[in-house]
Amino acid sequence: MTSKRTLPVFVFFLLLGALHSLSFAPDPLPTRVLPYLELITLAILIYQLNQRPLWSARFKVALAFGLGNFALGLYWVFISLHVYGELPSFLAGLAVLLFAATLSLFYVAIALLQLWFSPASPPRQGGQALINALLWASLWTLLEWFRGTFLTGFPWLNIGYAHLDGPLAGWAPVLGAYGVGWMAVFTAAALANFFQLHRHPEKQSSQPKAPGWQTNIVLILAFILNLGALFLHGWTWSDPKGEPFFVRLTQGNVPQSMKFDPQRFEEGVQTYYELASLPPKEDSAAPQLIILPETVVPVFQDRLPAEFWQRWTQLAQTQDSTLIMGLPLFQHPDTEDSQPAAASRQQGHYTNSAVAIDGTTTAWDIMQLNLRHRYDKHHLVPFGEFVPPGFGWFIELLNIPLGNFQRGTLGQPPFELLNQHIAPDICYEDVFGEEIIQSVRPQANGQAGANLLVNLSNLGWFGDTWALRQHLQISRMRALETARPMLRATNTGMTAVIDPDGLVRALLPQHTVGVLDVEVQGFEGLTPYVRWGNIMVLGLSLLLIAILGPSHRRQRFKTSA
DSSP states (O other): HHHHHHHHHHHHHHHHHHHHHHHGGGSSOOGGGGHHHHHHHHHHHHHHHHHSHHHHHHHHHHHHHHHHHHHHHTTTTHIIIIIIIIOOHHHHHHHHHHHHHHHHHHHHHHHHHHHHSOSSSSSOOOHHHHHHHHHHHHHHHHHHHTTTTGGGGOOOOOOGGGTTTTTGGGHHHHHHHHHHHHHHHHHHHHHHHHHHHHHHHGGGGOEEEEEEEEHHHHHHHHHHHHHHHHHHHHHOOEEEEEEEEEEEEEEOOOOHHHHHTTTTTHHHHHHHHHHHOOSSGGGGGOOSSEOOOOTTSOOOGSSOHHOOOOOOOHHHHHHHHHHEEEEEEEETTOOOOOGGGOOOTTTEEEEEEEEOOTTTTTTHHHHTTTTTEEOOOOOOBBTTTTTTTTTHHHHHHOOSOOOOOOOOTTTTOOOEEETTTEEEEGGGGGHHHHHHHHHSSTTTTTTOOOSSSEEEEEGGGGGGSSSHHHHHHHHHHHHHHHTOOEEEEEEESEEEEEOOOEEEEOOOTTTEEEEEEEEEEEOOOOOHHHHTTTTTHHHHHHHHHHHHHHEEEEEHHHHHH
């Protein structure tokens, strides 16, 4: 009988995990539904795990939920491998399943560790329910953080991102995405335990009846934490800095097949040149800053003639504007690099970078990297920008122009432009909030931190998929954590202006060609998360586990004895 029930149970939790994955970006579901969908599906999972005191049962449930969550939530990896990497569909699908299974092991670890620290039976009293919920939240947060740092980290689909449009978003400037995740798991566990206590009251008949507030204490505390988040969400964490100015964000929707085709890449570059050259809608709204996406010029700067770069410098002069563009840079062994952030790098290397070009920049400056403003990507993408040791065989199966880029240093100084400090990051980097805050903090040399964040991305590798909308949600979280505007210039989407409160003020439809001319304002002031990073939520989680875990296990052994 048990073996006959295993498959339906596995399928149920597989589908529950798939439903959970829909909460990380709008469409197909509306935005306002996402945080509540995440809480309900997670509460069901925790309730069911609380009913299972056997290690093997928990393993299967957590694995199935994780597979459903990550296989559907990250299905767009298949597009990159099969459509653009030309990997056979069977192998691409297998790679996605193996990737999802690997990530699911973190959920398995959470479920098993929670069982290790918890009583053998589900909570029967309010105090037990509170400890149960605290352990779930703390263990989930620590394992999610570990997933986001281990082997360079992959924090995509962090639970906190599902709550950008819910009450718990108010905790983001204080505790960051992991703190929002802690609050979400605690709330889901509180719901699960509340249902447990009131679903089986007959099992408590042999115990003295506790006052109602004690029975419901875990739900009361969850309500208080959500109410506190609403209060924090109305708090002003930063103030305007300097004068507003107009910025142009460009989206060329250049196909990957054109972008990296040596015979056609000039067509793609020309598209962006024309977008940057467009006249403003009004003379009073002329952009002083024009931002182009990651690798908008997909060729090393020294492999292009001086005439190519002269066109761009003349464009900056004509538009009376500064251009920020993404391009790969090659540093020759005999080139003297004046960029402070790159002073410790070896000569003769190449980077995925962003540079600023204005009317005073010459073609020679660009070709010889004699640039005042340059940012080299620090957090590189495994398999895309560097090949992990032992995976050369896998790379040989793909038809994707990959490379081993060198890393830029962490905390490179922002660009000083228009009386603002502007911090660029490139594509995948804004997934790591603990790294983004390094540019917002005051610099070691006393220079002020960033007033504006700029993300240059090219998600063309993932087609018209959820990846684009999920990435926009992640950028919104970075704006909330830092109380800074986030400007996103992307190749295929989602190009947007995000205000310091995490709300999208302007947005281009994905997979369209166009520009956003928007007035923006720099901000200054440090949120608690910028000051302290993940220390507070990780320290709280470790402290709670250290206090509650051993005492709970001692209680368990006394009961069994």
